[in-house]
Amino acid sequence: MTLAAVARPNPGYGAQMEGDEPGVTAGEATRDDAREDVAVLHGGVANAGAVVRVGGHVVRPSNAHTGTIHDLLRHLHDSGFHGASRPVGVDPDGRERLVFIPGEVPVIPYPAWSQSDESLASVARLLRRYHDAASGYVPPVGATWSDEMIDHGVPMVGDGADQIVVCHNDVCLENVVFRDGIAVALLDFDFAAPGRRQFDLANFARMCVPIDDETSVRFGWRPADQGERLRIVADAYGLTAPERETFFTILAGTIAAGGAFLRRRAAAGDPNFVAMWQSTGGEARFDHRRQWFEQHAARFRAALG
Ligand SMILES: Nc1ncnc2c1ncn2[C@@H]1O[C@H](COP(=O)(O)OP(=O)(O)O)[C@@H](O)[C@H]1O
Numbered sequence: 001m002t003l004a005a006v007a008r009p010n011p012g013y014g015a016q017m018e019g020d021e022p023g024v025t026a027g028e029a030t031r032d033d034a035r036e037d038v039a040v041l042h043g044g045v046a047n048a049g050a051v052v053r054v055g056g057h058v059v060r061p062s063n064a065h066t067g068t069i070h071d072l073l074r075h076l077h078d079s080g081f082h083g084a085s086r087p088v089g090v091d092p093d094g095r096e097r098l099v100f101i102p103g104e105v106p107v108i109p110y111p112a113w114s115q116s117d118e119s120l121a122s123v124a125r126l127l128r129r130y131h132d133a134a135s136g137y138v139p140p141v142g143a144t145w146s147d148e149m150i151d152h153g154v155p156m157v158g159d160g161a162d163q164i165v166v167c168h169n170d171v172c173l174e175n176v177v178f179r180d181g182i183a184v185a186l187l188d189f190d191f192a193a194p195g196r197r198q199f200d201l202a203n204f205a206r207m208c209v210p211i212d213d214e215t216s217v218r219f220g221w222r223p224a225d226q227g228e229r230l231r232i233v234a235d236a237y238g239l240t241a242p243e244r245e246t247f248f249t250i251l252a253g254t255i256a257a258g259g260a261f262l263r264r265r266a267a268a269g270d271p272n273f274v275a276m277w278q279s280t281g282g283e284a285r286f287d288h289r290r291q292w293f294e295q296h297a298a299r300f301r302a303a304l305g
């Protein structure tokens, strides 16, 4: 979910290779906001203006699922996956505290480097590594997840149940830290919930190929061979032939359901989402995208091989 802002490097940029551990460890920074420079971090809509960097930490609003999300994130780090936010804890005022991850996070208008095929493939590879790490996670008794972006097509038993992991559910460029154009970490697990791997990958592809009509130009996307980029996502993730089938079916479903989350938040009166809904064309934008996708669906399916 995005809000127009200016491209901004995360201070503390350090050259590390894909998969390296972010260079800040939990507990390194002080918890005393008053003694540190506090900088607002832009990039999101849900918590716009409320995410701040305090030294080596990020402090942001928590929610009913924060305890479960921190449990997941701790499991990932303990099992050797370091490409995700690392929790420090919850402050006395209720805000969550995470380790700041140095690098660059693209915001609208997306810089050219973040639109490259290499960057796209690197996010798909990172998502694969995340899913593989998350597949070993057993949520604790009483775990709760957001249902706002949840995969409603989850088969609980039988065929496909082995494809269920805790999906991130919001892999847009604003939620990825890059170094030298390569994705190194996923941020913002607020919408994480159990679902099919291909569901997470399809939503990422929709937002970052992007699978969108010409209105995506207003977000800064430059014209590209979208079929080729869709194939790059599937190849970089390592989808098998049958998985491509599921992937495409889910992708078509997310386009058909287009805008449901934004519509709900805007209808509920959330000012950040009302502004976004209005400034991006509201219902008409999603109607147009649905029609556009129907015209091009066969081409996208063929591109996947
Ligand atoms: N752990 C982190 N390390 C580095 N940057 C971060 C971190 N968490 C958030 N940010 C920055 O803050 C922005 C907004 O944070 P995010 O958690 O995505 O909030 P929102 O819920 O509003 O989308 C991100 O787009 C990113 O630029």
Ligand SMILES: [Mg+2]
Pocket (backbone or CB within 6 Å): 001, 043, 044, 045, 174, 175, 187, 188
């Ligand atoms: Mg975000």
